[in-house]
Amino acid sequence: MDHLDQLESLGVHILREAYANFKNMGMLWSIGKDSTVLLWLARKAFYGHVPFPLVHIDTGYKIPEMIQYRDRLSLEWGLNMIFGRNDDVLASKQTYPDGNVDRLKCCSLLKTKALKNTLSGKWPRYYLNHETKKYDLYNNTEPFTGVIVGVRADEEGTRSKERYFSPRDRENLWDLGDQPPEFWNQYKTDFPPGTHLRIHPLLDWTELNIWEYIQRENIPTVSLYYNQGDGKRYRSLGCYPCTSSIDSEARNVEEIIEELKSGKLKNIAERSGRAQDKDDGGGLETLRKDGYM
Amino acid sequence: MEKNNEKQKMNIVIAGHVDHGKSTVIGRLLADTNSLPDGKLEQVKENCKKNSKPFEYAFLIDALKDEQAQGITIDTARVFFKTSKRNYIILDAPGHIEFLKNMVTGASRGEAALLVIDAEEGVRENSRRHGYMISMLGIKQIAVLVNKMDLVDYRREVFEAIVSEYTSFLKDIDVNPVCFIPLSAMQGDNIAQPSTKMQWYTNETVLEILDKLEKEPRQIDKPFRMPVQDVYKFTKFGDNRRIVVGTIETGTVNCGDEIVFYPSGKKSRIRTIETFNAPPKEEAQCGLATGFTLEEQIYIARGEIAAKSNGLKPCVTSRIKVNLFWLGKDPMIMKKEYLFKLGTCRVPARVEEVTRVIDASDLNTTNKKKQIERHDVAECTLKLNKAIAFDLATDIAGTSRFVIVDNYEIRGGGIIAEALEDKQTWLRDTVMLRNYKWEKSIIESEKRAEKYNQKSTLILLTGGKDAGKKALAKSLEDRLFADGRVVYFLGIGNVLYGIDADIKGKEHQRKEHIRRLSEVVNILLDAGIILIVTAIDLTQEDLEIMRTIITSEKIETVWVGENVTTDIAYDVRIQDPDNLEESVDMLKTLLQDKGIIFNPW
Known part of the structure; x- marks a missing residue:
């Protein structure tokens, strides 16, 4: 077994543990490379089926290609696709692109708040109707008590402290200093009522591993990750007003892997194109403690 | 060009009593192997000068951690460095007793351990506790680093006294260290370069020892074991496969092999090894998260262990003798019901008898304690509410390891040393034989x-x-x-x-x-x-x-x-x-x- 086989097996193992232990689970799909690899692992773990819904938080500012890609794969792979959105804020224009709030506030409204209320079922959720290929209002308002998330330990500091199975309390808060122990493939799968859980099967993967796996498995990805001839590509995908591309000649997966191995991007953080990270001295920690993924 | 991924990767946990110099050892290793980001060393030295503090390698580690927003080592931090042979990930486990559960989390991912002891202070509480934990967690290769030799004038007798004291402790708990190395991480003695001040020591430096450590061989030659995680039957898209899934703990399995599930004793044959987006497999090996279909329809459930019908059988009983460590704030007490988890099986359990408690602070053994306090290591008998399948630690480590859950939290862990008879022993063999021989519809x-x-x-x-x-x-x-x-x-x-x-x-x-x-x-x-x-x-x-x-x-x-x-x-x-x-x-x-x-x- 090579290093990708090992990462894959651990990821599949964790997904199966999660599925065996929890009801009302959902998997967050940001449409980015990491959560798409996660989705692929789920298809591996359950042999082509994904026995829980995929949840996407639509900020209304996602790059249009991302939404097209999401719906295409959902239909092709028979996914139970659900999305949620902060319609109020979009309608009242309390967003950064509208110039009414700063970046962090915008993230907290369009992502964190939308996520919380979508997971809890308090806000309307929309599901993909595979017959009409359109989204309908979802009449199930049951909360998700567990969410599977594609964060990686190497992305930034706080994520390196995560556990594979990480509890959040009623308020969705994360007690960093007092986390459950994890050893011998035994995870925290027992919870008092009211806890909600994040499951992180990709914790040990690096950015390079993600691309190597995409190459090996031939996983479809959004074209935005590749240089289309203008010498630019996205390294991390988010909302278009706050995400910028990096200079790169990489036109396909092979070239991205080469680029990562060459050390050319060594001194550029992966999320350097994500402007919200820099507007906060504490990096993502403030957002994450409050429930950001 | 770097060929990072073709090189072997190895996880090393570094442990020891607080302030015995773990961070300094890591700082030195990074500096002496040129594994630091460009200009980092100079920058930290410059900072020290500005604040008129003497430079310490530990500052380097702190600086790196700050960069990763890590703060103090409350959790296991990961630090990377490489030699010509391998890429190493150093898991820096917290030395403070409060964070023992984080230390356990970090150490359980290690393949070998460096245990740091301060030459001046000598063997301390956590030197022993961490030694014990590391060995219980299943790490067999432990190198003991006797640090701060500069503070004792590089005297051989100080080193040898520690070697002798710690060796006798390790012997008590059946651990055979790879080596003892006298060093000064601060001065750089015996980290990457042999010390000129300790001519009496002629063995390896830390770096040489690291490269000599062996990758734990995968448990491929052991008997086949797979704890059953689930049985899937997804009917969507006309799929009618019934797939038994799990991650193979030890050994290998092939299509056509006769498989027995324990504790039920039910038997069938592997029809196919299932894959997704890959050609069908003829064989699956340990470490693989896999799944298979069976020739005959038998009812099995999560929690059973799959083994081959020829070869060592797993033990099945509801009474076991175990060694366990306890992390819970409240002591583990007799008669109280806990949740016992081994592999994928979970069952309520009680402590029937506490045979021996080892207080890691002084390694005194007492037979009198009737409960197991936080951070104690104990030998005791557990009674499970129903019989489960497992192996003894001496046979197959993976399927002998368990954790204890109390009030929703993992509070302890251990290994099974012995299978004891219970009230149903007279029945169990008959039942397993009946299931084994059962003619399936x-x-x-x-x-x-x-x-x-x-x-x-x-x-x-x-x-x-x-x-x-x-x-x-x-x-x-x-x-x-x-x-x-x-x-x-x-x-x-x-x-x-x-x-x-x-x-x-x-x-x-x-x-x-x-x-x-x-x-x-x-x-x-x-x-x-x-x-x-x-x-x-x-x-x-x-x-x-x-x-x-x-x-x-x-x-x-x-x-x-x-x-x-x-x-x-x-x-x-x-x-x-x-x-x-x-x-x-x-x-x-x-x-x-x-x-x-x-x-x-």
Whole structure:
């Protein structure tokens, strides 16, 4: 077994543990490379089926290609696709692109708040109707008590402290200093009522591993990750007003892997194109403690 | 160009008492292997100069951690460095006792350990505790670094005194260290370069030892073991595969191999090894998260362990002798119920006896303690609520490891040293042999359930003599029959004068009566029916015998009558069975609630 086989097996193992232990689970799909690899692992773990819904938080500012890609794969792979959105804020224009709030506030409204209320079922959720290929209002308002998330330990500091199975309390808060122990493939799968859980099967993967796996498995990805001839590509995908591309000649997966191995991007953080990270001295920690993924 | 991924990767945990110099050792390793980001060393040195602090390598680690927003080492931090042979990930485990559970989390991912001891301070509480934990966590290669030799003038006798003290401790807990190295991380002695100040030491430096450590061989030569995680049958897209899934702990398995599941003893043959987006496999090896279909339809559940029919069998019992460490704030006490998890199986458990408690702070052993305090290591006997399958630590480590959950948290972990007899030992072999030899129908149990529109279940009515059990049982049978259920009432008397004719009236044969009754029940449940059985004054022990024999998990026990006269843990109680109508309604609702029969409409 090579290093990708090992990462894959651990990821599949964790997904199966999660599925065996929890009801009302959902998997967050940001449409980015990491959560798409996660989705692929789920298809591996359950042999082509994904026995829980995929949840996407639509900020209304996602790059249009991302939404097209999401719906295409959902239909092709028979996914139970659900999305949620902060319609109020979009309608009242309390967003950064509208110039009414700063970046962090915008993230907290369009992502964190939308996520919380979508997971809890308090806000309307929309599901993909595979017959009409359109989204309908979802009449199930049951909360998700567990969410599977594609964060990686190497992305930034706080994520390196995560556990594979990480509890959040009623308020969705994360007690960093007092986390459950994890050893011998035994995870925290027992919870008092009211806890909600994040499951992180990709914790040990690096950015390079993600691309190597995409190459090996031939996983479809959004074209935005590749240089289309203008010498630019996205390294991390988010909302278009706050995400910028990096200079790169990489036109396909092979070239991205080469680029990562060459050390050319060594001194550029992966999320350097994500402007919200820099507007906060504490990096993502403030957002994450409050429930950001 | 770097070829990062072609090089071997190895996780090393570094542990030791607080302030014995772990960070300095890591800082030195990074600096001396040129693994620091460009200009980092100069920058930290410059900072020290500005603040008129003497430079310490530990600052370097702190600076790196700050960059990763890590703060103090409350959690295991990961630091990367490489030699020409390998890429290393150093797991820097917190040395402070408060963070022992984080240390355990970090150390469990290690493949080898560096244990740092301060030459001046000598062996301290956590030097011993971490040594013990690391060995219990299954890390076999431990290199002991005697640091700060500069503070004791590089004297050989100081080093040797520590070697002798710590060796005798390790010997007590059956650990054989790879080596002891005298060093000064601060001065750089024996980290990457051999020390010029300790001519009396001629063995390896830390770096040389690291490259000499061996990757733990994968457990491929051990007998095949796979804890069953689940059995999948996703019917979407016309998929009719029934796939038994799990991650292979040890050994290998091939298509066509005969497989036995424990503790049930059920047997079948591997038909296919399933894959997704990959060609079908002929063989699956340890470490792989896999899944397979079987030749014959047998009912197995999460928590069983798959093994091959030839080769070492796993142990099956409900009483075990274990070594465990305890992390919970509240002590582990006798008689309290805890949750025991091994592989994918989970079962309530109690401490039956505490044989020996080792207080890691001074490594005194006491036989007097009757409870296990936080951070203690103990030898004790656990009684599980039902028999499970496992291996002994000396045979297969992976399937001997367990954790203890209390109040939703993992509070302890350990390994099984010995399988002890329990009250059901006399039965278990018979039952496993019966399951092993069972002639399987080609009709799956799910198919039967679908056809009959019910889940086969035993409804066990017990209570005192003349409590009204039989009348209730017959009414219930009548009602369910009228509803179209496949149901049957079996009074114990029907067995007594026939099957039990040879042992009837012999009081000492009670267990044998129960055994025979249970075998009959087992057959009828396999046929897919809802079975109603009445028996007088069943005890918890009787019920446990029945559970051992009856393959189905679906047993509903009902105590009938006003007074409960035995210790049986029943599911429901019917106080007034004379009110037949109401009692039958109540039982019917119970069956609906449990999904045994389905509510029409």
